[in-house]
Amino acid sequence: MTEEHYSVETVVIGAGVVGLATARALAQAGQEVLVLESGAAIGEGTSSRNSEVVHAGIYYPEGSFKAGLCVRGRQLLYDYCQARNVRFRKCGKWIVATDSTQLAGLEKVQAQAACNGVKLVAIDGRMLKARQPGLQAFAGLWSPETGIIDSHGLMLSLQGELEDAGGQLVLHSEVLSAESVAGEHRLVVAGDAPVILRARRVVNAAGLGAPGLARRWGGLPDTCQPRQWLAKGVYFSYSGHHPFESLIYPLPEPGGLGVHLTLDLAGQARFGPDVEWVEQEDYQVAPERAAAFARAIRQWWPGFEADRLQPAYAGIRPKLSGPGAASADFRIDGPETHGIPGLVHLFGIESPGLTSCLAIADKVVGLLE
Incomplete structure (x- = not known):
């Protein structure tokens, strides 16, 4: 030809x-x-x-592309969506410590956010429970600039x-x-x-x-x-009612931000992503992974019902560092x-x-x- x-x-x-x-x-x-x-x-x-989350710019090293572009991009994105009627909601998120041993980690997150120009509000467990019924945590950080978007x-x-x-x-x-x-x-x-x-x-x-x-x-x-590494993460949806109006994040874990609760614009809850290092693209969601999700979620939501978890979808993170690396x-x-x-x-x-x-x-x- x-x-x-x-x-x-x-x-x-x-x-x-x-x-x-x-x-x-x-x-x-x-x-x-x-x-x-x-x-x-x-x-x-x-x-x-x-997750369709608009991130505030909390976790990334000061001076990095991720920090600077996230903080600037977040405001550009909110302004863009407001001007063009793209659906979004600035619902905020809680970053939670489930026991006293995690307080140092929470303080580290708050300090990193401050370096990036992002203000987080610290709150104790009693006030947190009053603000967010159903949530059980020793302490938390409130991020008012976090949101969700119709990607x-x-x-x-x-x-x-x-x-x-x-x-x-x-x-x-x-x-x-x-x-x-x-x-x-x-x-x-x-x-x-x-x-x-x-x-x-x-x-x-x-x-x-x-x-x-x-x-x-x-x-x-x-x-x-x-070189590129592939970090697969799966999501599970949660059927029916839940008590949350904001996103709930545990402290970050190696390879990602941990199994967290996000909301879609209709208010339905979903959980994920976890981290699984894979050799090739694979978007299957194994139902048996729900057991690990349930163990993680129950640490901060005692009322969680595992039988309401349903496999949703999977994504692949294009990583430039592999397992165990920063x-x-x-x-x-x-x-x-x-x-x-x-x-x-x-x-x-x-x-x-x-x-x-x-x-x-x-x-x-x-x-x-």
């Missing part, structure tokens, strides 16, 4: 929430933008398999504004390989016949697929092809990192990627300018 050749000014690879936010920002900045998505719809990966509604809004600004989205368009040479990027795109796209600027926002694509990128230094920061590799003009790779965009999406987009625009 004969190769088809096309040229475009800017390509964004991946139509998750970060890819769409970035493509929108580039299109609104006056660039001709084409978004290539390997799947059949937008946001089928990590963007639609998470699919957000992505549809971003897609609409991308297209209003002249950008285009093409589904079923996997980028098989790429090469950067002489100030141009050459992408090989899957199709009935090979399609060769030439672009002046490219953003690799392929989520779980971003590191693999980097390894197939001619001209990219080995140091800019990071959580790695986002990697936003622009020309100053790899030496290639007009190219940005986004690696390890796990939580708080949803919260940070608009701030990440602004960062990428700046690197490409």
